[in-house]
Amino acid sequence: MARYELVKRSVALITLTNPPVNALSSAVRHAIAKSMECALSDPKVTAVVICGENGSFCGGADIREFAGPLKGPPLVPLLDAIEAGEKPVVAAIEGVALGGGFELALVCHYRIAHSKARLGLPEVTLGILPAAGGTQRLPRLIGISAALELITTGRHISAQEALKLGIVDQVTEQNACEVAVEFALRAVAKPLLSRRVSMPCKPREIRSAAVMGIKRECLHGHEQDLGMVPSLGTMGRGIAVCLARVGISVIAVESENKLLETGRQMVIGMLERDAKRRGVSASLNLLKFTISLQDLKDVNLVIEAVFEDMALKKRVFQELSKVCRPATLFCTNTSGLDVDALAGVTDRPHLVVGMHFFSPAHVMKLLEVVCGPRSSSETIATAMSLGKRMGKVRVAVGNCPGFVGNRMLKPYIDQATFLLEEGDFGFAMGVFRMSDLAGLDVGWRVWKESGLTGSDVDPENPPRRRQGRRYCPIPDMVCEKGRFGQKTGRGWYMYDKRGGTNAKPDPLIQILLETYRSKYGIQPHNISNQEIIERCLFALANEGFRILEDGIAARPEDIDVIYLFGYGFPRHRGGPMFYASMVGLERVLERLEHYHQAHPDVPHLKPSPLLKKLVACGSPPVQKWREHIKTMHSHL
């Protein structure tokens, strides 16, 4: 029922022989157990390959034995023992690996599939669930949502899809068994721990990383030849410094020699100042600067920090897929773009993750690690552990526009814009100062991309409303005047120079406001500090409740950490969610209801269902909110 032979002098080849589909009958299970015992105890054997006779790996539990009592060794402990063994086991999958056959492949440390192979967990079609570890191992390998889809539909997938999902390590057109034997020989010296799918996920050790950025100016004109245009922008420089100062070798990518030299000097200067301050020597020998993407072929990980433009980022990842080794992790430093859409253009979606650094990256503590639906647990664990090594406060978040921090910022800024006043709440800076610092053009571009403003939008039809809700066009008007904030020396405030930080009220903004109000017949009235605080901060927390409901953040404390470390939320207030609990959820709900009634065209003021639910449950303390949240993100 299984043939055992030694090939290439050191590989134990176990061939299942139970026609027609090598199902796991009691005799087959018995033969596998005996063969594994031989392989693990024979010192000549350094690796094992399991395959099936006649071009079929294994069709699963033997349906013909379903009616009778269980005989022979049970499958689960047998599979656990294969996974736990100290010699690498490679599955050579030809034909089918279904049900228990797929589960057998999942306990092997590596999986090689023939291009025509099909894999799946069809148990649901028989009215049962996978019972030999598939429901546990598959989600660990490819994430809950992808695994759940396969388990609940029973769908068979092709070898190519299995490769994309990260289920198999290699697809071959040749004899899968022969390829697997060669693969097994190469796997002999490698550590097995991270290959055991059922074991807790271990992060990879990152020794070398590449950081690449593209300046906005490079967006147009050169885009056809991406290999030539990468350039180390502000974020890229900060990230390179963070990596080098913790002992990781860094290749920083620039687009041309002139930019390369400027970038090199800036990074070296930053590292030297940092080392002096800390009383250590600067790790300059870890840095390499290049204008060739080919130099990235051997790095463990790439952090892409190009200009925030989806088309551009996609092209970068397509190029990286061609250049880098298949095992290289790809991280995108984006402040809100769809990480999964980027993963989708690569040849390794499971190795793609978001790393949202905050500017300046070598100073700001916060790092949002954005888990795409296809990011593998190992990829996320590696990004989290790399962030830890870089001294960051890491928060794993889900993938949605703006993730956690920037998604919550939108209703907060909206309220401030509607009010056009500053609150005095103890924030490191008010909304308008913060917007000037971040750059007003950033939000303007996002609004244009989402069709809220721009040349295609008629601002008067209807006025002050867009996409069925209230819209304040004043920020657009400020941007149209070329006032992008501190970097242009003018924004909501005026500054002594470009890049200056000394903000003064600008009479021109006052004139703009007055003209605007008179055009639309708006009678300005006094707004109390209390209303300013309530509308801004309760809208902020309200979005936080929605984020919890959507499973984008795992717990309210994570949201608070993001706001404390990334957005200057006053420490003594504990973060927006803790603040809401201190004010009292009932009060927050009552005020939001009040403001939503007064402004029914502002959906962000509508109390979230989770807030209502928590109030209905007697307003439990923050640490108990999790018990009331239905949606849990697979990776958080």
Ligand SMILES: CCC[C@H](O)CC(=O)SCCNC(=O)CCNC(=O)[C@H](O)C(C)(C)COP(=O)([O-])OP(=O)([O-])OC[C@H]1O[C@@H](n2cnc3c(N)ncnc32)[C@H](O)[C@@H]1OP(=O)([O-])[O-]
């Ligand atoms: C602890 C348990 C854990 C586990 O989670 C539970 C399971 O694995 S549940 C199991 C999960 N697995 C499944 O649900 C797989 C169900 N099987 C299939 O989907 C298709 O048969 C397969 C795709 C394999 C081949 O399709 P195709 O090329 O169109 O060919 P075909 O359809 O004409 O079949 C050819 C011959 O193979 C025979 N046979 C097939 N499977 C088994 C089996 N498991 N056993 C025995 N025999 C099996 C079939 O009866 C037929 O025999 P015959 O004497 O010539 O009449």
